[in-house]
Amino acid sequence: MxxxxxxxxxxWHFLEAPFSIAKGALNILWFNFHYFSxxxxxxxxxxxxxxxxxxxxxxxxxxxxxxxxxxxMISRVIGAVVRLSVITLGLIGGMxxxxxxxxxxxxxxxxxxxxxxxxxxxxxxxx
Numbered sequence: 001m002x003x004x005x006x007x008x009x010x011x012w013h014f015l016e017a018p019f020s021i022a023k024g025a026l027n028i029l030w031f032n033f034h035y036f037s038x039x040x041x042x043x044x045x046x047x048x049x050x051x052x053x054x055x056x057x058x059x060x061x062x063x064x065x066x067x068x069x070x071x072x073m074i075s076r077v078i079g080a081v082v083r084l085s086v087i088t089l090g091l092i093g094g095m096x097x098x099x100x101x102x103x104x105x106x107x108x109x110x111x112x113x114x115x116x117x118x119x120x121x122x123x124x125x126x127x
Contacts, residue, residue, distance in 0.1 A: 013112065018105055025101030032097055036090025041083045048072065049079035 033039070052075045054068045 038090045048075040
């Protein structure tokens, strides 16, 4: 076996493959935040739910003014609650992706040690 091949395998295992794993994890993380539209939902957090608003109409009627004001506020509160729920789901999903990615990278780095110990454990069992 050529030493160059061994060094190339070590370089691939400890440098190139983890970079590819991290790149894939960032890709999934990007998809997660775009799937849940986290940035858009944060920007429109207090917008009315489904753009549902009521018009104040012409003239000034205190009862009508208060009714429309509170209806519009309720629509904004409902919109904020729904958007915060979706943002929370998106952030939880992102944290799960991040935790899974870090676990995969850790297992990737520990695999050669596991193979080494498994090999010598098999030899010990044989004799």
